[in-house]
Amino acid sequence: MEAIRQGAAAELWQSLVREACARCGQTLDEAQESYLVFVLLRHQRDGHLLARTQALEWLEAQLRVGSARTDALRDVGDRCLLIAGLFPALAQRRRVSVDYFIDLGRGAYQGVADSGRSGYAELFAQLANRYHHLVAALRGIRGDRIADAWTLRDARRVH
Numbered sequence: 001m002e003a004i005r006q007g008a009a010a011e012l013w014q015s016l017v018r019e020a021c022a023r024c025g026q027t028l029d030e031a032q033e034s035y036l037v038f039v040l041l042r043h044q045r046d047g048h049l050l051a052r053t054q055a056l057e058w059l060e061a062q063l064r065v066g067s068a069r070t071d072a073l074r075d076v077g078d079r080c081l082l083i084a085g086l087f088p089a090l091a092q093r094r095r096v097s098v099d100y101f102i103d104l105g106r107g108a109y110q111g112v113a114d115s116g117r118s119g120y121a122e123l124f125a126q127l128a129n130r131y132h133h134l135v136a137a138l139r140g141i142r143g144d145r146i147a148d149a150w151t152l153r154d155a156r157r158v159h
Contacts, residue, residue: 020140073111080105085138106131
């Protein structure tokens with residue numbers, strides 16, 4: 001039986017990400033791992049994650065300017081990452097491939113990178129280039145269990 005985990009949410013997510021990477025043979029550098037943990041923390045209580053239409057949100061992000069656009073694109077990239085990694089069956093229900101979410105998410109992260117803010121741009125260019133690795137790490141988490149933060153009930157609510 002697996003040990004019961006205790007600790008702060010960030011520690012728990014970090015542990016799950018590290019174990020998943022080891023299980024699936026992925027290597028993430030510190031920035032990538034930290035960002036993935038940040039995404040999991042930020043969206044763990046997002047009850048509408050699976051109900052959103054990411055393509056529409058991407059289009060809405062294109063209408064914004066400055067940091068509002070950058071933030072909206074980041075959100076689309078994050079949500080597509082979570083869907084592709086933790087909820088791949090959603091793609092089937094929506095009659096698209098998981099690659100649809102991967103391509104949309106990578107493009108959103110690349111849009112953030114192209115915004116020009118040096119440190120931020122560099123991180124998101126790296127995340128866009130390693131998007132498949134981030135998805136694989138999340139699939140490694142999903143391999144044994146989906147974290148309690150998201151329930152199967154939520155996954156079934158979306159048609």
